[in-house]
Each structure stands twice: as C-alpha cells, then as structure tokens.
Amino acid sequence: MLAATNIFRVDDLLVQIYNSEVEMAQNVAEIAQKYLQDVLAQQDTAAVLLATGNSQLKFLDALITLGGVDWSRITLFHLDEYLGIAADHAASFRRYMRERVEQRVEPKKFHYIEGDTLQPVAECDRYTKLLQAQLIDLCCLGIGENGHLAFNDPSVADFQDPYSVKLVKLDTANRLQQVSTGHFPNLEAVPQYAFTLTIPMICTAKKILCLAPEKRKAHVVKEILQRSISTDYPASILRQQPQATLFLDVNSASLLS
Template sequence: MVVRVFHTATALANTLAADVARALRSNPRLVLGLPAGRTPIPLYDELARLHRAGRADFRRARAFNLDEFVGVTAKHAGSYRAFMRRHFFDRINVPKARVDAPRGGARDVERECARYERAIARAGGIDLQILGLGLNGHVGFNEPASALIARTHRARLSLKTRRANAPLFGDRVSAVPREAISVGMATILEARRVVLIATGESKAAAVHQLVEGPVTTRLPASLLQLHPRAEIWIDRDAASRLRGARAAALRRLRRSRRGRSRGRRAAARARGSR
C-alpha cells in the first residue's frame, strides 16, 4: 500500500486531478468509482477546470457513484446523486447515460442493490476507485462491524456518520436517513486501482489506524491493505499521527517546505537590495 503525503489539500487534489486526466488520455473509456462528501470537492473543482481547459475529456468515460441514502430520490437536494451533479457531472462532458448511481428511492432496495452490482460488472468493473475516509474509518457506507457485507447492500448508518451528513439536510441530524445503499468492500477491492484521499487533522486518527494498524472490519478502510494497487493520499494534517518511516517522510516534507520558504524570502531580500 503506497502512502503519499502532500503539503496541502489543494496540492493533493491538483496532483490527483492531473493523474485522472492522464488516465483518461491513456484510456478514454475509463470506468471511475466516485465518492460524495466534502473531501473530494477540490478534486472535482480541478477536474472541471482541466475539462474547461481542454485537458480532460469524459465523453467516453463511465462513472459509478459509491453510495446513496435510502428513501431519498435523485431530485432531493440532499441526495448524493444531486451532490455529484452539482459538484462534478454538470460541469464536465460525461453523457448522462454513462453515469450511474444507486437509486435511493427504489421501492425494492435489495433488488436495486443487485441491479447496481450487475451494472458495475457489465461495465467490466471499476478501473479507478476514488474513496474518502470517514472519521470512524468507514469507506462508502461500509460502517465498522464484526463482519462486512461484500457486495452492494443496504447499510445501517452510525450516528457519527449521520452527523457528518447533516449539512445536506439543513443541519438536522434527525432528517438524515438511517440507511443507505453502498457498494461493498469486495466490489471496491476488485477495482484495478484504488486511491483513498483524506485531509485535515480530524482524519489523523483514522489515517493512523488505516496505515499502521491491523486489518479489521472494525476499521473498514484497513481492508485496503489487502489490495495490490491501493494508494493512500493525505495532506500533512491527516498524516500528523503517523509514526516510523512515514513520520520521517512527513518531517522531511515539512523541512523541504521551510527550506523553500527561506529561499524565497532570501531571494526577495536580494531583489529588494538591488
């Protein structure tokens, strides 16, 4: 499992967006698995900018949303489908027919889960799955448990997760659905490449457990340790609780930034003295 530490969340997002753009040029039919949430918004902003600049073409790509709230239709402003339209899909040239998401308003949720799993399989699986990281270590809506459901499934949401999603529902936790549809961990692990992104000090504890702790269903993200091409992209705040070699790498990152800052100040003083 590769861990990459960036100075800032912006640097992380810009680097990953450039990576996705390169992947699209190499494989225009790239199949993407995409998360909602606050963390990937800078990534979607940069991908939209690259598209406007003619450097990212999504016409032949496919996209699968990672999850959705049960009982919430696509027209609901708090739905993840609406979130992804606002922040990404309406800003790029991906055809609507090439974007899929769990239908939270489906009458038969189990049948919808099976449909979504088949849709991913018919697309040939996910080429690049991007993930966020919950405060309790969940990915998608795969919550900590004694056992995890492998495939797309109906998930019960923890109170912590519902609180984190309250801004989508007028900051009222009581309005956040108690259940969701989520792509399962086995489906995620079948993606050809997985990139998990985490930023901010609030994610530091979960990052520490993910990177340096054991594989356990009590921290679903830790299962990424089993993936041959899993990458953990974090900013220095999210990396602040790492130890050992990775902590040393973080210290070098901080020293290099201080060195560049001193160099810029020295250059400015030199120009001012001319």
C-alpha cells in the same frame, strides 16, 4: 506537476503526504487525468467509481478544470446513496454528482443509485448488474471519521462480502459526521439506512485513489495505518491493495509517527 513531500508504503498501500489540501487535490487530479488518458489510449471506453463528501470537492473541481479527458467515452458510477431520499434533496449524492460532475463533463453515462426506490432489494440487484457489465478502471474514494469506505461502517463491513451492492444501517458515528459536515441539520434528519457498494466490489477497481485530508481525519488515518487490518477500521483493507494510493495533507498525517 506538484509533488508529495513524503512518500512511503504501509504493507501494499502507497501513502503520499502534501503540504496542503489544495496541493494534494491538484496532484491527485493530475494523476487521475494521466491515468484516464492512458486507459483511453488502450481501450474504447472506461468505467469510473466516484465518491461524494467534502474530501472530494477540490479534487473533482481540479480534475474537471484540468481538461484533457474525453468524458464522452467514460461511464460513471457512485459509491452510495441514502435510502428514501429524492434525487433533488440537498444531501442526495445523486444531486452532488449531477451538479458537480455530470452537468460539467457530460459523460457517456452516469448510472445512479435510485435512493427513493420503492424496491430497495431490486435496486441493489439492478445496480450490481450495471457494475458487473465491465471492469472498473478507476475508483476515487474518501475515508469516514469512523474508518468507513463508502457506507461500509465497522458494524456492517465485510472483507469477504458476497454482495456487490447492499442496504445497510448507518451507525451513529457516521450519521453524526453527516451533521457535522453540514449535510443535515440534526441527527434525526439523517436517514438510518443507505445503499453502499461493498468493500470487495470497491477493491475490484484497477486503480484506487483515496483522499483523506483535514485534521478531523488524523485519528482515523493513524488507526488505519498503524493498527492491524480489520473491519474495526474498514479502510485498513487498502493496505492489502497494491493498486491503491492514500493521499494525505499535513493535517490528516499529523499523528503519524
């Protein structure tokens, strides 16, 4: 098993730094594989939340390639989806998950947020009921360049949110990130609204693995770990989650003192 080059804690959050994104992704895949094997040795089924985005690509591929996980006993959920986007849209998170995960592992069930629903409030309620039908054993996350978790941007993040799933307006920084990472051709093409699991819902997971590689994440990683915990940088809430680990590469950790 690959090992981190530096391991430390910031409050309750374990932080691990790796020489490269590839080494980080491989080690997180090994950690996730072992954890899921242990969970399934103790119970019949497991429930997992998965994130999309470029930070998850190498990790998801490594986890699936490793094998050794009985996916037929695992129910999968995802963290967010754009409002008004069809399931086959190039930027749809349902398409991302279907092509990169579901079609490769054939899980017990993959519950999707129906982004093109005609009744978005009812969709929030439907997905909430699905999530609350069992405990979440594992949540795999990324961090946005504005510090968001899922689509909990600073303007809408609520550490005491009464909801499990909600509809939010995306801030400009978030929408620009979707363009810069190649998901949309320009800002006008990015939907203004999206569904997201809330921060309290995310934090119910028994184990949280958060991957934040690449130089473009260096500033936000520094702010999350060295500023006070607040919704100015929503991912800072991970510092209050002893079940969470933040995984960095040397590039995303480059501004840490």
